[in-house]
Amino acid sequence: AQSVTQLGSHVSVSEGALVLLRCNYSSSVPPYLFWYVQYPNQGLQLLLKYTSAATLVKGINGFEAEFKKSETSFHLTKPSAHMSDAAEYFCAVSGPNFGNEKLTFGTGTRLTIIP
Amino acid sequence: GAVVSQHPSWVICKSGTSVKIECRSLDFQATTMFWYRQFPKQSLMLMATSNEGSKATYEQGVEKDKFLINHASLTLSTLTVTSAHPEDSSFYICSARDQGNDSPLHFGNGTRLTVT
Numbered sequence: 001a002q003s004v005t006q007l008g009s010h011v012s013v014s015e016g017a018l019v020l021l022r023c024n025y026s027s028s029v030p031p032y033l034f035w036y037v038q039y040p041n042q043g044l045q046l047l048l049k050y051t052s053a054a055t056l057v058k059g060i061n062g063f064e065a066e067f068k069k070s071e072t073s074f075h076l077t078k079p080s081a082h083m084s085d086a087a088e089y090f091c092a093v094s095g096p097n098f099g100n101e102k103l104t105f106g107t108g109t110r111l112t113i114i115p
Numbered sequence: 116g117a118v119v120s121q122h123p124s125w126v127i128c129k130s131g132t133s134v135k136i137e138c139r140s141l142d143f144q145a146t147t148m149f150w151y152r153q154f155p156k157q158s159l160m161l162m163a164t165s166n167e168g169s170k171a172t173y174e175q176g177v178e179k180d181k182f183l184i185n186h187a188s189l190t191l192s193t194l195t196v197t198s199a200h201p202e203d204s205s206f207y208i209c210s211a212r213d214q215g216n217d218s219p220l221h222f223g224n225g226t227r228l229t230v231t
Contacts, residue, residue: 034219043121043208043222044159090158102149103220105158 002027004074004091006106014114019063019078021109023091026072033074034092034103035065044090050074061085086113118142119211121223128199129231136194136226138165138209144189145211149220150182153206165192199230 007022025031032051036044048059055067061084065076074091091106118141128134138148146167151159163184164172171184181203183195192211196203208225 036222041124041206041225041227043119043210043224045222046219049219102161102164104161107158108156110156 002029002031002093002104004033004093004104004106006089006091006109008109009107010110010112012112012114013081015083016080019076019081019085019111021076021089021091021111023065023074023076023106024072025074025091025093027093032094033065033067034094035059035063035074035076036090036092036105037061038088038090038108040087047076047089081111081113083113083115086111119209119221119223121209121226123226124224125227125229127229127231130200131198133195133197134199134228136196136207136209136228138192138194138211138223140190140211140213140221143211143213145192146189146214148186148192148209148211150184150192150194151208151210153208153225155206159208162194167192196228199228201230204228204230 003026005024034049035047038044047063048057050057050067058064063078088108088110090108092103094103120139122137148165150162152162153159161174162177165184165186167186173179186192206225206227210220210222212220
């Protein structure tokens with residue numbers, strides 16, 4: 001079984017400040033990990049994914065995440081927050097054969113940017 | 116890039132009626148599509164996996180007869196909410212994967228269903 005836990009349902013940061021959204025995973029097989037962003041009343045957009053290659057993954061919009069096996073973590077960061085980053089962020093996990101497997105999503109973190 | 120189109124984006128219906136939601140892959144073929152349900156301020160819950168040319172695979176606790184899924188072609192899957200009730204009101208999102216194990220999931224923009 002696989003699962004992800006997102007610590008903090010709400011995170012607020014000032015514009016220009018560091019963004020850190022936490023995600024810890026549990027998996028009995030080597031995981032594939034994802035971060036998605038959702039804007040109001042829209043579907044999900046892939047920010048980045050980890051598929052057992054480089055542990056530091058760079059995504060779109062200046063986001064990156066680091067896979068740390070020892071900590072079973074895949075935290076999402078961005079050096080400088082922008083107002084347009086305000087959205088809901090979901091961490092997700094799937095198995096190595098993810099072409100045929102389902103994603104399991106975390107409960108989400110709502111990011112608010114303070115002007 | 117690959118795009119998944121979901122229609123309608125919102126729908127209001129009366130209790131007891133049925134509503135059909137379409138999910139189309141616009142520039143790729145998808146043998147598998149996924150249907151999710153999202154309650155307000157909660158995560159996405161996988162309802163079922165739609166398989167082209169065969170029966171859908173439903174997650175535990177999802178009523179097959181209530182949420183009918185049809186995947187008649189490689190670019191179209193439909194979810195029909197039958198005999199809708201107010202508790203079926205939710206945000207429904209579909210996703211599809213381009214062929215190839217390294218392809219990411221592409222999500223539709225969702226359908227907000229309100230049952231009155």
